[in-house]
Amino acid sequence: MDYLSLELNLAQLHRSIQKTKTNKYSDIRKESYQTTLLELYEKLSNEDFSTMSLLEIIDRKKIIDFTFQSIQYLDNSTLTITPFEIIFCLEKILSFWIPQHNYIIVTSLDNNLNSYEINYSLTLKEPIHQLIEDRYGITFGFRLIQIRMPRYYVHDYFANVALYHELGHFVDSKYEVSKKYVISSHIYDQTISPEANGAKMTKRYYHCMEHFADIFASQYIGDSICLSLNYVSHNHSSSETHPATAIRITKVEAFLSGVTTDQLVTDILAQTKILCSHDLEIRFKDLPLDDFDNLIPMEIDTDVDLHSVILAGWKFWRRRPNSLIEKLGKNIVYKIINNLIEKSISNYIIKQNWNN
């Protein structure tokens, strides 16, 4: 990379900034982040790249990438675009597991139907923030937890149970549960090479991360995470990064049974208790489906109910025979359940605002 390429990159950033700088965020944390981002851009654009060393150019490239990435997610996180209700549910969980944090969950909508992914490169990795502080004296008051999700599923509470799994990855990374567990429990195999030993440990680490995230999600939304896994990754066999779907479901079922003898699940529970100061435990309720049968949103009174209403939606959909489906058809009932879940959550938020 030379300074001319960097200048091109800055011009590209300029165009993105021009498009997004007038975005209005009703969330003051996002407004604050955007203000700091614009301040950073001003500093960058006042610099003369032609006089910089290669090392300085590489640093500037990292900062431009950081700014681009932040814009991409912020721009997709206005109240009109972002799935506000489910993000509210996730933020409740985040505050429980990581009290007094300065994280903002932001979303980027993707055309790919399977593109659920969490990116915390701007959240947990300090070097880029340190670099910005050292170079320009700019400190971001908040950090972005970036979630990529399919555009077509914004109001879909069946598919979006995957977001609970993604949040599980973040909590895991924050406390390094899987990492510390795999390192502490790794048994060096003398019969294979050091490289093969490393690869084996990496694979165990990735698989452990997936199991943790599945169990984490199932605390709040029960076996709906298994149902979702079963149709998104049906019959997937084990890979370097993911355990076989059937194994993943077995682990969640072992956790939900409450009396597991599964060694890995037991170890994950014990490790979580030590590192996170919280237990992985069942945090959902089996809500009656009467309100959905009567086509009305549920009245939610607690955070536990908040997540349970999503599980109730899954149960309602899978209940057969289902007189509503027979009467109205599956397409309409699919839309109705999503609407009722969303309104149940939305009413809870409104009532909290009103009463506080």
Add this chain to the structure above:
Amino acid sequence: MYLTQTELKRLINGPTDEPERIIIRPLLDEAQIGKLSVDFRLGTDFLLSFQGRNSAIDSSNNDRQDPSSSFFQETRRHFGDTFLFHSHQTVLCSTLEYIKLPENIFLSLTMRSSYSRLGLSVSAIVEPGYCGCISMELTNVNNNAIKIPVGTRVVQARFYRLEEKMEYLDKQRKYICQVRPEVSLANGDQDLQKLKKIKELRESV
């Protein structure tokens, strides 16, 4: 029969097995139940009309034309945030409250007097058995824009009891259990097909 405060309170706050129960969720303040009507609040979601690339909204059942969604833009506000009603702009919005009416009670929706005086108007009948947030098509006929916080009590509903029951879901409904405003599905009306065939027949003679 026109329902007044005592009866409205009985039906709204009644037990779950009350056959004529009127469901309103959320009912943030009991004071919304007035002597003659119930006040409803401005919801959080809006569809704003704007001039798109199509020359006109085509509601003539033309398969290749989306009649109205391309003429509306979605936007959202937090509860308590302000929404700006521009002069002479049509805004589709809905009540904050999700309602379900019994099969023998319908309601008639009008603006509260204070907001009529500002230049906003609405008029709607909600059929017995309806469930969902109530759609409102608000047009500001004032020459000035009007700012209104989301959650404001802007409309009032008068309730009427009928002598016979009417099932809402006895036929296919275009709008059911909606929680945010939806664009007009006018070109889904069945008799448009018939009108189209009459036209085609006349032109082929």
